[in-house]
Amino acid sequence: PLPDRDRALDPSHQQDQSVYEERHLRYISPLGKGNFGSVELCRYDPLGDNTGELIAVKKLQPNKQSNLEDFQKEINTIRSLHCDYIVKYRGVCYSMGRLSMSLVMEYLPHGSLIGYLEKNRQHVNNRRMLLFASQICKGLEYLQSMRYVHRDLAARNILVASDTLVKIADFGLTKIIPFDKEYYRVTHPGESPIFWYAPESITESKFSHKSDVWSFGVVLHELFSYCEHNCNPKRLYMQEIGNDMQGLSISMHLVDILKDNWRLPAPPLFIILPVFVTFHYQIETSIQDEREGSKG
Numbered sequence: 001p002l003p004d005r006d007r008a009l010d011p012s013h014q015q016d017q018s019v020y021e022e023r024h025l026r027y028i029s030p031l032g033k034g035n036f037g038s039v040e041l042c043r044y045d046p047l048g049d050n051t052g053e054l055i056a057v058k059k060l061q062p063n064k065q066s067n068l069e070d071f072q073k074e075i076n077t078i079r080s081l082h083c084d085y086i087v088k089y090r091g092v093c094y095s096m097g098r099l100s101m102s103l104v105m106e107y108l109p110h111g112s113l114i115g116y117l118e119k120n121r122q123h124v125n126n127r128r129m130l131l132f133a134s135q136i137c138k139g140l141e142y143l144q145s146m147r148y149v150h151r152d153l154a155a156r157n158i159l160v161a162s163d164t165l166v167k168i169a170d171f172g173l174t175k176i177i178p179f180d181k182e183y184y185r186v187t188h189p190g191e192s193p194i195f196w197y198a199p200e201s202i203t204e205s206k207f208s209h210k211s212d213v214w215s216f217g218v219v220l221h222e223l224f225s226y227c228e229h230n231c232n233p234k235r236l237y238m239q240e241i242g243n244d245m246q247g248l249s250i251s252m253h254l255v256d257i258l259k260d261n262w263r264l265p266a267p268p269l270f271i272i273l274p275v276f277v278t279f280h281y282q283i284e285t286s287i288q289d290e291r292e293g294s295k296g
């Protein structure tokens, strides 16, 4: 971040918590690709002695159909979010004489939920699954309290901060619902993750808190399937509608089976039964505590 004297001089920096100078940014490795951009692991090392902090830097992918305006909106969105279950904004980094800019965020060391569950399956028990599910739910509740619709809720966009903390990330498709409406209608669906979309989002491009809740349901399916590759939502839907389907007919057939009340098959019983037992036990004990509390 710029020393205060520099920041004070340049009014445009006033609104940014911190501006990172490109000359102190040390590239380390690629972290992943999001909507319209790629994310890299960097160390911000102004002292040049490798003691600087690790940060995640999202750069705009120049060739993608995105533009600086969408990226600026994504930055404004994440900068306005302050929640333990949403990845934190740290600042921006201008480069090429302020021609291009990058978004600086906190670095979450364990990567996306998909990679984490595949790698750590043996020691993620059902209590931990329920903890992760409740944290994603709280992050979504906070987003809804700010009238945001994420529109791309999926396990690939949930990041793991520690063995007991996950956060919602990637706000490239996030929109604010107008104050006088219950939903947001997009004009250009772009590359849509339709297998996480609610039916009305596929047929009418309508997005609302309810469509985010639908996507949260698909995330729960991924979570309780340990993000197993051979039972990911896209694979299961394509098996049902026929793998030879192409392009537009995929979304039409997908909406048809959803309207016929076909749903993703429940994950194998040996995975979800203990979850319900744990969940039931937790509900029972909290009711018991309340009873004792009210007597006490």
Ligand SMILES: C=CCCn1cc(-c2nc(Nc3ccc(C4CCNCC4)cc3)nc3[nH]ccc23)cn1
Pocket (backbone or CB within 6 Å): 030, 031, 032, 033, 034, 035, 039, 056, 087, 105, 106, 107, 108, 109, 110, 111, 112, 115, 156, 157, 158, 159, 169, 170
């Ligand atoms: C949200 C999804 C789309 C865009 N996106 C965001 C990120 C991202 N990643 C991380 N940490 C991270 C840590 C380890 C690994 C490794 C890599 C090598 N293989 C194993 C897993 C990968 C990522 N921290 C972050 N903070 C803010 C964004 C962000 C990545 N992609």
